[in-house]
Amino acid sequence: xxxxxxxxxxxxxxxxAAQQNPYFVTYDHHMEELGNLEISxxxxxxxxxxxxxxxxxxxxxxxxxxxxxxxSSLYLEGATARNDxxxxxxxxxxxxxxxxxGEHKINPVLYFEYENINEASRIRKExxxxxxxxxxxxxxxxxxxxxxxEAKLILSSNVKNWNIAENFIVEKNLTEDEGYEFGYALxxxxxxxxxxxxxxxxxCRENFAAGLELYGGLGSTEQFGFKETAHYLAPGIVWxxxxxxxxxxxxxxxxxxxxxxxxxxxxxxEISGFGQKLAHMFGGR
Amino acid sequence: xxxxxxxxxxxxxxAFAQNAPTQKQDKxxxxxxxxxxxxxxxxxxxxxxxxxxVFDRLCKVCHDSGSVQQKGPHLDSPDVQANSDGALFWxxxxxxxxxxMPNFSSLPDGQRWQLVLYIRSLAHKQ
Numbered sequence: 001x002x003x004x005x006x007x008x009x010x011x012x013x014x015x016x017a018a019q020q021n022p023y024f025v026t027y028d029h030h031m032e033e034l035g036n037l038e039i040s041x042x043x044x045x046x047x048x049x050x051x052x053x054x055x056x057x058x059x060x061x062x063x064x065x066x067x068x069x070x071x072s073s074l075y076l077e078g079a080t081a082r083n084d085x086x087x088x089x090x091x092x093x094x095x096x097x098x099x100x101x102g103e104h105k106i107n108p109v110l111y112f113e114y115e116n117i118n119e120a121s122r123i124r125k126e127x128x129x130x131x132x133x134x135x136x137x138x139x140x141x142x143x144x145x146x147x148x149x150e151a152k153l154i155l156s157s158n159v160k161n162w163n164i165a166e167n168f169i170v171e172k173n174l175t176e177d178e179g180y181e182f183g184y185a186l187x188x189x190x191x192x193x194x195x196x197x198x199x200x201x202x203x204c205r206e207n208f209a210a211g212l213e214l215y216g217g218l219g220s221t222e223q224f225g226f227k228e229t230a231h232y233l234a235p236g237i238v239w240x241x242x243x244x245x246x247x248x249x250x251x252x253x254x255x256x257x258x259x260x261x262x263x264x265x266x267x268x269x270e271i272s273g274f275g276q277k278l279a280h281m282f283g284g285r
Numbered sequence: 286x287x288x289x290x291x292x293x294x295x296x297x298x299x300a301f302a303q304n305a306p307t308q309k310q311d312k313x314x315x316x317x318x319x320x321x322x323x324x325x326x327x328x329x330x331x332x333x334x335x336x337x338x339v340f341d342r343l344c345k346v347c348h349d350s351g352s353v354q355q356k357g358p359h360l361d362s363p364d365v366q367a368n369s370d371g372a373l374f375w376x377x378x379x380x381x382x383x384x385x386m387p388n389f390s391s392l393p394d395g396q397r398w399q400l401v402l403y404i405r406s407l408a409h410k411q
Binding site: 153 | 289293337338342347356378381382384385386388389393394395
């Protein structure tokens with residue numbers, strides 16, 4: 001109990017920092033800092049076409065900087081639909097590795113994720129394969145579990161205060177033979193100003209960054225290409241304030257297979273030096 | 286499928302081949318061209334106040350002697366101050382993932398130069 005209380009106090013007293021980008025789907029090359037814990041919540045509201053009901057996907061992420069070149073995350077997710085149900089849709093384990101030291105013109109990061117989710121998942125964390133529209137209820141879909149492996153090649157560059165990132169995605173369903181599914185995500189963003197003011201301020205431009213994402217599916221090994229795939233164009237903005245960041249991005253469906261719109265809203269809280277302090281609390285150094 | 290695998294492998298190989306390490310692995314030193322860069326904000330020392338704010342937010346946790354988690358060097362130490370402005374800017378930008386120093390290339394150039402201004406001002410205070 002005392003240790004739990006210490007942990008709560010620790011969360012409230014640590015020096016904190018957050019420097020988030022406005023991306024929701026695209027990854028850049030910036031890793032979680034060594035020993036930091038990032039707690040994120042992300043919501044996706046989907047506005048579907050053809051009078052299909054809207055839905056809400058909810059995601060909770062715990063990301064930890066294992067080393068300077070390795071970040072590891074656990075995701076828990078759920079979904080809600082009106083006149084239907086609220087269901088737990090599964091978990092994901094994600095690891096990102098930055099193989100090269102330092103900053104380069106193009107910075108590669110390797111991403112591996114294990115997913116144990118069911119067909120009711122609505123978070124749209126990434127878009128792969130072919131478009132899927134279904135009128136089936138979440139309460140029915142929750143029984144159809146899929147275990148999947150996903151890999152991404154992340155390429156990212158910082159050029160004159162702009163970040164440019166490209167992600168190439170491949171996913172394999174281990175439960176059913178659907179071949180390999182492919183997807184992509186592209187993003188650019190820039191802070192609204194390049195200099196920091198001397199005084200404390202919450203709403204000044206230095207705390208904001210804006211960007212644009214384009215993401216979608218590229219079919220599968222059974223049918224590669226753009227046919228019957230979903231694609232989205234998504235402007236986004238992030239507000240970094242102290243230890244927290246809030247971001248929002250409306251994603252507009254570009255193809256007949258896409259939802260009309262996805263509205264993504266995220267909140268992040270970063271705890272610096274969490275691992276070190278936690279180790280100290282349990283007798284480590 | 287084979288063609289796609291080859292394309293993906295080629296993209297990966299391309300990225301790796303383009304990114305031959307530009308720094309020595311044994312010692313963390315800025316390349317000569319980066320170290321030779323001048324601080325474009327040199328003539329505006331008043332901007333160091335913005336650098337202090339960025340330092341307090343992102344760097345203090347590791348570089349401040351009052352921090353229980355201090356793991357980086359004091360920035361007013363002779364070793365740090367011996368770096369040129371360009372070298373400091375390069376180290377802030379590149380980080381050193383093997384030692385745990387994050388890379389702050391996500392910060393705008395201007396704010397990284399403001400940090401360099403602030404680090405220099407620490408030496409003057411001694």
